[in-house]
Amino acid sequence: MRPFEYLAPSSVEAAVAALAEHGPGARALAGGTDLLVDLKHDSVSAGLLVDLTRIAECKVIEETPDGLRFGSLVTHTQIMESDLVRRHAPAMIDAARTIGAVQTRNLGTLGGNLVTCVPSLDSGPVLLALDAEVTIAGTGGRRRMPLGEFFVGPRKTALQAGEVLVDIVLPRDSLGKPCSFRKFGLRKGQALALVNAAAATRLDGGKIAGVRIALGAVAPTVIRATRAEAALDGRSPDPTLIAEAADIAATEAKPIDDFRASADYRLELIRTLTRRVLNEAIETATS
């Protein structure tokens, strides 16, 4: 790697100040599983790395009045081993388990995964399906926004220069909401998703209520399939309805052809995975 300066502040405010002081050449470092690779390949440059991994506030998973709060520097392993997550949002564990391998999950962070913002990011669908919100800190203070607005494009988020992601919050309403995650890759270990999908729903008097469908690797960012959701809400689940919703979800996606899979194959995966996650979420809601 080319030379850079290094700072490891112990608070969000200090990190934000360091980023502001150093200007555009400064970059925030989280788990490093993407950034260090980019630095090695010289595809990004940095005059200063502001290491966020020593900020205590960002390293905890805790229940707050707002809901379930994940510090942005929480690792995927922490999520997999958290009793709070197991109780309130077990689908997040299913998603975390599919990311990289043990070594990368021990380094890689939830916030880093979201900030990298590749279309296939595996933490995205469950968080979107559970209406997650994120907190961003900059020199002007902190602001909160829905995760859906945080995703702007491939490798592009709502973070402005010098801002850092502080935490991710699952609102109280979403805790315990039945949710399912599925990912399809070309192999079992260390695979990028060809398609990943999550669905969350409750049943209200046997009718689908507040359903959410989120899809990854099928559009410039992780997306919600809102028309498919609209087709489901307020109706009784049955196989025909689920299949219709899955077909609609496929029309909301814009998958591409690449060396991993063709767009047609991905469309078929979207239908299949959407059906599966809906069925699983409904089954959990029923039981």
Add this chain to the structure above:
Amino acid sequence: MVIKVEDALRADRLTELKHPDEAAGVPAVARKEGRAPQIVPDANQQTPAVGQRVTRPDSRPHITGQTRYIDDLSFPNMLHMKILRSEHAHARIRAIDVSEAEKMPGVVATLTGREIPVNSFGPSYQDQPVLADEKVRHMGDGVVAVAAETEQLAQDALARIKVEYEPLPLVLDPLEAMNDDAPKIHGDSNIYATKAIRKGDVESALAEADLVMEGRFSTQMVEHVPMEPHATIAMWEPDGRLKILSSLGRITLGRADVARTLDMPVNRIQIVGTIVGGNFGGKNEITTEPVLALLARKTGRPVKGVFTRQDEFVSSTTRHPFIMDYRTGVRKDGRILARKVRIVADGGAYCSWSETTLGKGAILSVGPYRIDHLEVKAYAVYTNKTTCGAMRGFGAPQVCFGYESHMDDIARELGIDPLEIRLRNAFDEGSSSPTGQVLHSVAVKESLETVAHRVGWREQTS
């Protein structure tokens, strides 16, 4: 230090080695009754060594992290080398300017192809430059090497080197490369090796067949991906001898190549073969050894060069992609009368071990089947891609995919069980190979029967 092996043989483990049938769960009764032919004699009937658990003498260094691979070695005052690779798959090199790179602090020396005494090597034809001088023929061609105080400085220096290229037309498809009007990569033809096998009268036999099946099968390029990337350290001894420590798997061939490229006698070159972290055929010939030797001579210091994973993919050799055309005449009962095969091996930019691969591929392309009338034509063709060379099997895996897929197609067309059609045609004891070798210890049918028994093939298909 002496490696301790005394506790390696543990009685409680020795008894657990099982006959393959037993291991596969075939009931003892069935084994005794011989439902499956026993082709593997009991271990202790062969030699006392077979079936015994032994501990490898090198196990302790390996599992304690003490084995020294090249990159684990370092010498006082050692420099590090990086290579600037081509920006084009096919281009003439007009000019190289290393002056800016050489001015950088920490950069000690550069090397270009024109500084190499005999700038060509290769196991069959010496068609590959150590560093490209007149032309680059694929993206993996090295053009300039830099020796610097650290790897990073050497890497940074590459960006300061200016190479002026005149891009040339590309040929990437091996079939197009065979055409007369295709851009030529070396000389006046892209076909640089051919093999032919003829036996019997293939055209007459095809005319007598009940069915003539045709099929085209192709395979892809495969990189060996040894866990340890290619690595070499070169240094000159005070007596003027060259010492090279290398991950090279074939050190005597490598020494001959180094002697040739440096234009010096082999007896003044010592190549130390170290523990190799995976070869699979990919470390069978020299890569940067002469470059490191010359940089070490220029600087008077040891120089180390370790491939990045990217170097490994774009620059080291790979397995040849084959395009295989099969044409087979069969009788209604599945008996094969005649077979024609055409193999086009995409050799990439240089010959490397293509001749060997093509020869073995051609001989094996007919399959382990008794066929009296044969014609095999095989061609190795240059393209502007990563060089293909030795890889486990030397062409055998490619043709196996071809002929066995073809056999399945024939079986389906005739409505014959795929196992049955193979048994009707397979080699017997004393059968002749396509090139006339009389075969002994032939166990094709027994092997097929054993597998069929173990997977319950007949039970499933009946």
Add this chain to the structure above:
Amino acid sequence: MEITIRVNGQERTASVPPETTLLTMLRANLGLTGAKLGCDVGDCGACSVLVDGEPVNACLMLAAQAAGRDVLTIEGLGDFQELSPLQEMFELFSSFQCGFCAPGMIISAKALLDKTPNPTAAEVREALSGNLCRCTGYTKIIDAVMEMASRGAAESERA
């Protein structure tokens, strides 16, 4: 910058530039070459070490990020005269060929067994999925870890 890491139970200090990875510091500055550079992007696991008991790719962690933490490398397990029990299993099963992946493989297996002393074969495969081996086909590696687990279980039953 001056970095102090507790490596294999000993405080080790080196003066390195900030862009130094943990792997480079271990190999170049501390002379611990057991962890290998295989891919340099966190795919192959040849550089696996334990940081505070958890396996990580040392090529993807800055040395500065490991400052003040506990690092265990293959050199911190058994040595030539006396192997650790897990290394004994790797020796007994010859769970390696070229040996290049073995240090990382053993480190990952140790991390698994420390947390899950009696894993299923599926858990072993999952725990080792970040460690690539091109020679063995993995079977003997998984066998060694499973044997280690079953011996460990037998021992704890006796205790």
